[in-house]
Amino acid sequence: MERFSFAPDVAFVPPGDLLDRVTVAPLTPPISEGSLIQAAIFRFEPGGRLRRHPAGPLPQILAVLEGFGEVSGADGVDEEIQAGEAVFWHPGEEHGAKSQVGLTALIIEGESLDRLR
């Protein structure tokens, strides 16, 4: 058994402009370093957002753990989402997320990842 932390004090702000007022605390190494899947906790401060952009080549799941906000997919319509709800975004799908009050979410991406059906 090996222990590690994903608490707020080890979270970081990734480079680039996709995220605004959001920190990321990874649970796994990134796909860019050879992982087959990557999972991380995204903490949106009030007003935080993941700007709309096309997803990468892998499917992904965003699962809201705390708080609430809005998510959008290919159609660009903002839909309310709260703790206990998840979305599945297809490879390449234009998507985004934001929260006025703050939100904590798990995002998992990986080859052949599917949602619960």
Next chain:
Amino acid sequence: MERFSFAPDVAFVPPGDLLDRVTVAPLTPPISEGSLIQAAIFRFEPGGRLRRHPAGPLPQILAVLEGFGEVSGADGVDEEIQAGEAVFWHPGEEHGAKSQVGLTALIIEGESLDRLR
């Protein structure tokens, strides 16, 4: 974008005696149905436990999202764990988890899964 729920009202008690006072809400289909990885939210009620047992053939991560409790690995020593902390269990490693006050955790299992390093 497809939506689905992992809220307490869709969680279930898996068959078998490994879990006591714990419900499971999957985010993905199970490995037993061909998934390369599986992820699920485990909600431990006060007094809930995952009884000690050998892990399956795949590495796994348990990440505590809320509450606190105790986890153990191969050495059988109970170690306190709280929200923001995670453990990595190796394939086949004897392990367990329990909580007196209640705990919510994400468990991910998958081929080649590694922890953040």
